[in-house]
Amino acid sequence: MPEQPPIERPQSDRTQSDRAQSDRAMIEIRNVTRSYGSFKALDDASLTIREGEFFSLLGPSGCGKTTLLRMIAGFDNPTSGSIAVGGQPMEGIPANRRPTNMVFQSYAIFPHLNVEQNVAYGLKRLKLQGGEEKRRVEEALAQVSLTGLGKRLATELSGGQRQRVALARALVMRPKVLLLDEPLSALDKKLREQMQVELRRLQQAVGITFVLVTHDQYEALAMSDRIAVMFGGRIAQVASPKEIYQRPVNRQVADFLGGMNFVKAEIVEENGASLIVDTLGFGRVKTDKPKAFVRNGGAATLGIRPERLRVLWDNATAKFEVAGKVVERHYFGEITHLIVEIPGLEKPLSVTETNDFGADDIPVGTPIRLAYDPEALVAMGD
Amino acid sequence: MRARRFLSGGWLSVYAFLYVVFLYLPVIFLPIFSINTAPTPKFPLTGFTLQWYADLPHTPALLDAAWNSLKVGVSASVLATVLGILAARSITRYRYPGRRTINGLIMAPLVLPEVIVAISMLLVMLQLGLSLSLFTVVLGHVLVCIPYSMTVLTSGFEGFDRSLEEASADLGESAFGTFRRVTLPMVAPAIISSLLVCFTISLDEFIIAFFLTGTEATLPIYIWGQLRFASKLPGVLALGTLLLVASFLLMTIAEILRRRAARRTQNEGGLYA
Numbered sequence: 013m014p015e016q017p018p019i020e021r022p023q024s025d026r027t028q029s030d031r032a033q034s035d036r037a038m039i040e041i042r043n044v045t046r047s048y049g050s051f052k053a054l055d056d057a058s059l060t061i062r063e064g065e066f067f068s069l070l071g072p073s074g075c076g077k078t079t080l081l082r083m084i085a086g087f088d089n090p091t092s093g094s095i096a097v098g099g100q101p102m103e104g105i106p107a108n109r110r111p112t113n114m115v116f117q118s119y120a121i122f123p124h125l126n127v128e129q130n131v132a133y134g135l136k137r138l139k140l141q142g143g144e145e146k147r148r149v150e151e152a153l154a155q156v157s158l159t160g161l162g163k164r165l166a167t168e169l170s171g172g173q174r175q176r177v178a179l180a181r182a183l184v185m186r187p188k189v190l191l192l193d194e195p196l197s198a199l200d201k202k203l204r205e206q207m208q209v210e211l212r213r214l215q216q217a218v219g220i221t222f223v224l225v226t227h228d229q230y231e232a233l234a235m236s237d238r239i240a241v242m243f244g245g246r247i248a249q250v251a252s253p254k255e256i257y258q259r260p261v262n263r264q265v266a267d268f269l270g271g272m273n274f275v276k277a278e279i280v281e282e283n284g285a286s287l288i289v290d291t292l293g294f295g296r297v298k299t300d301k302p303k304a305f306v307r308n309g310g311a312a313t314l315g316i317r318p319e320r321l322r323v324l325w326d327n328a329t330a331k332f333e334v335a336g337k338v339v340e341r342h343y344f345g346e347i348t349h350l351i352v353e354i355p356g357l358e359k360p361l362s363v364t365e366t367n368d369f370g371a372d373d374i375p376v377g378t379p380i381r382l383a384y385d386p387e388a389l390v391a392m393g394d
Numbered sequence: 395m396r397a398r399r400f401l402s403g404g405w406l407s408v409y410a411f412l413y414v415v416f417l418y419l420p421v422i423f424l425p426i427f428s429i430n431t432a433p434t435p436k437f438p439l440t441g442f443t444l445q446w447y448a449d450l451p452h453t454p455a456l457l458d459a460a461w462n463s464l465k466v467g468v469s470a471s472v473l474a475t476v477l478g479i480l481a482a483r484s485i486t487r488y489r490y491p492g493r494r495t496i497n498g499l500i501m502a503p504l505v506l507p508e509v510i511v512a513i514s515m516l517l518v519m520l521q522l523g524l525s526l527s528l529f530t531v532v533l534g535h536v537l538v539c540i541p542y543s544m545t546v547l548t549s550g551f552e553g554f555d556r557s558l559e560e561a562s563a564d565l566g567e568s569a570f571g572t573f574r575r576v577t578l579p580m581v582a583p584a585i586i587s588s589l590l591v592c593f594t595i596s597l598d599e600f601i602i603a604f605f606l607t608g609t610e611a612t613l614p615i616y617i618w619g620q621l622r623f624a625s626k627l628p629g630v631l632a633l634g635t636l637l638l639v640a641s642f643l644l645m646t647i648a649e650i651l652r653r654r655a656a657r658r659t660q661n662e663g664g665l666y667a
Binding site for chain 2: 087109118185
């Protein structure tokens with residue numbers, strides 16, 4: 013048997029995208045504010061979305077993500093600031109003359125029309141010649157795997173099928189930008205995960221810029237080229253999913269994207285791109301300095317994701333390890349959450365371990381050692 | 395045990411039967427006597443005839459009254475429905491202070507004594523210097539029809555998903571095009587239903603027409619006038635039967651359409667999947 017070449021460990025890259033993307037801007041949002049009386053739904057947001065990109069606006073409800081999407085579509089207007097799509101300023105252009113199409117959260121399928129008529133709705137105005145309309149409708153239905161269901165009424169469709177009709181109805185218009193307003197939130201978990209994969213595949217096939225609004229961090233991580241995380245009308249961070257997840261700019265972003273252990277640190281040295289800090293549990297650590305790092309006295313916060321801590325079994329050792337004691341254990345099927353108390357840390361660490369080595373059998377009270385990669389300890393603003 | 399259930403079930407059936415008899419016995423008498431040969435409505439029946447019906451088209455005063463009723467009914471139902479559409483749209487679509495009060499005020503004529511409304515309207519018309527005519531009757535009927543029109547239309551408009559209109563605009567359609575291709579087809583059944591309900595009410599309405607008309611009679615006023623002559627009674631019964639059947643048919647169609655409209659607007663979104 014020929015010897016297999018060893019699998020090379022991939023170099024960490026921070027762009028994640030698997031395909032070449034144009035660097036041309038498709039949507040330019042400049043200092044956009046939307047006020048309702050004294051309340052600012054969107055506060056001085058600036059953002060550039062590239063051509064052919066799958067971009068997500070992620071945040072809790074009320075963060076302004078839907079407001080921003082509706083302003084791109086033309087259903088709402090900025091109080092101040094400007095939006096341009098495809099290099100063309102959108103000010104004063106109503107929704108029906110914008111090069112964008114939207115998939116609504118409620119799908120908004122016309123109940124008095126059948127599937128074909130729904131998909132052809134926007135084409136009717138174009139007065140296409142010689143069966144072109146029929147051809148495009150069939151093509152769009154095929155893209156969303158609804159071939160043969162053209163004569164069905166909207167009321168006879170399942171939730172997933174309605175979603176596909178809404179998608180086909182928008183895609184058939186060949187927009188420059190497809191806007192998706194929480195399109196998967198009404199579907200059950202399994203269907204939602206399946207549709208995530210399909211949406212991503214579809215976007216890569218048609219090459220249209222997709223802008224997705226979601227409050228589900230996994231959805232955003234799984235589908236997007238880049239994500240903008242929003243809180244309280246402001247954009248907190250814009251980056252690739254991996255960057256957002258691994259290097260959140262502040263505690264709020266870190267928390268929103270999953271579990272994170274926060275560790276207090278003292279800054280020992282700050283030079284150029286790196287920080288050297290002292291922590292009680294992890295000792296002295298050298299870490300990358302975040303881009304927008306503002307020194308606030310001598311204190312800093314480090315974060316480490318629960319899955320970046322690994323249980324060291326028996327006599328195994330690691331270059332970097334901390335020792336502590338298991339105080340709680342929570343079983344989740346494929347993984348187990350361990351809560352580990354570390355002497356010196358004011359809050360115990362949360363550790364996620366897969367169950368293939370028996371983490372689900374570790375008794376509470378057991379002394380334990382955890383391995384970590386100092387690169388996984390990231391500094392962030394508060 | 396079984397006996398008791400049978401007994402209680404039995405009594406309930408008897409009660410329900412008497413209930414229906416009480417509601418419809420007077421109505422049943424009308425068609426029965428309208429095909430009786432005797433000119434006085436009295437049991438026992440003397441024989442079957444359609445003569446009273448056959449005589450109807452040969453009564454010029456009746457034809458005039460029917461034509462007047464048709465004119466009044468069509469005008470009143472169209473006006474009341476147009477006004478109803480505007481109000482119902484505003485009430486179901488927007489949220490603003492005083493919305494419920496306005497709704498209450500629009501619905502109030504429903505419970506006002508009709509004779510009082512009629513007298514008040516008469517006073518207003520005379521103050522305005524309008525001479526009494528079918529036009530004043532139309533105005534009066536619009537007033538009594540609007541609450542019914544509102545009830546039918548709000549039930550049809552309620553739950554109309556605004557994103558349907560946005561979706562239409564998003565797909566390139568103009569405001570007018572959206573109204574024509576989405577809004578109108580969605581609410582058309584409710585509008586037709588409102589037209590039918592208002593027409594029926596106007597057709598059957600007596601008191602307001604009685605106070606507000608000049609020399610031209612509508613059908614109910616014609617009937618009222620005929621009651622003074624005993625010999626005309628069978629003709630009145632025949633006419634009454636026809637009105638009854640027409641009203642019943644119109645209301646049934648209206649209700650079917652109203653339900654269809656309500657189903658259309660409410661069966662929306664992926665949340666029902």
